[in-house]
Amino acid sequence: MINTKLGILAAACAFALAACSDKQPAEAPEAAPTAATPAPAPTEAAPQDSMQAMTPAASPAPATPAAAANGKPTAQVTDCSTEFEGTDAMQYSISSIVVPASCTDFKITLKHTGKLPVAAMGHDVVITKTSDMEAVDADGRAAGQDNGYVKADDPRIIAHTKLIGGGETTSVSFPVSKIKDGGPYTFFCSFPGHSALMKGSISVQ
Numbered sequence: 001m002i003n004t005k006l007g008i009l010a011a012a013c014a015f016a017l018a019a020c021s022d023k024q025p026a027e028a029p030e031a032a033p034t035a036a037t038p039a040p041a042p043t044e045a046a047p048q049d050s051m052q053a054m055t056p057a058a059s060p061a062p063a064t065p066a067a068a069a070n071g072k073p074t075a076q077v078t079d080c081s082t083e084f085e086g087t088d089a090m091q092y093s094i095s096s097i098v099v100p101a102s103c104t105d106f107k108i109t110l111k112h113t114g115k116l117p118v119a120a121m122g123h124d125v126v127i128t129k130t131s132d133m134e135a136v137d138a139d140g141r142a143a144g145q146d147n148g149y150v151k152a153d154d155p156r157i158i159a160h161t162k163l164i165g166g167g168e169t170t171s172v173s174f175p176v177s178k179i180k181d182g183g184p185y186t187f188f189c190s191f192p193g194h195s196a197l198m199k200g201s202i203s204v205q
């Protein structure tokens with residue numbers, strides 16, 4: 001509401017400088033209708049976004065998940081959880097995760113659908129701020145496979161699964177509050193070299 005009022009005020013100033021400089025309250029209502037046309041748009045858009053965010057939870061198979069630039073879909077979310085795949089081709093099956101703001105905790109399950117062992121084609125899911133990804137990835141690489149390519153007790157890591165090989169499945173849950181602000185956030189695979197292809201955005205809506 002404040003933004004809308006400011007927008008109207010700003011528009012009123014742009015369209016009627018005299019009204020603002022004179023500071024006559026009577027002028028404002030005359031200018032307002034001019035600005036009123038664009039102003040309601042953000043207010044009306046908000047409920048639609050909320051509806052879209054809730055739709056995946058309500059129906060298990062949202063028809064058209066938004067495709068990202070690399071052609072992979074957004075993760076399907078059901079009951080504050082999502083499951084996606086990692087493959088022997090060093091790929092996740094999705095490109096982004098949108099966590100419903102109504103969720104307190106969120107669960108990510110990674111299923112490795114390949115056959116290669118963890119030493120050759122291990123996958124995990126690590127969540128950090130996008131700006132921390134590169135450094136966390138490097139420290140994970142240094143930590144080595146015995147530590148799942150994750151530096152122990154790294155405060156930059158919001159959540160991570162264990163490292164798995166072909167045929168295995170792993171999950172992790174974390175409080176949604178941890179990624180509500182201060183983003184953008186990224187999920188990636190910390191197996192050496194994999195984050196070049198295996199990464200995506202995770203956000204709350």
Ligand SMILES: [Cu+2]
Pocket residue numbers: 086090121122123124189190191194198
């Ligand atoms: Cu990987």
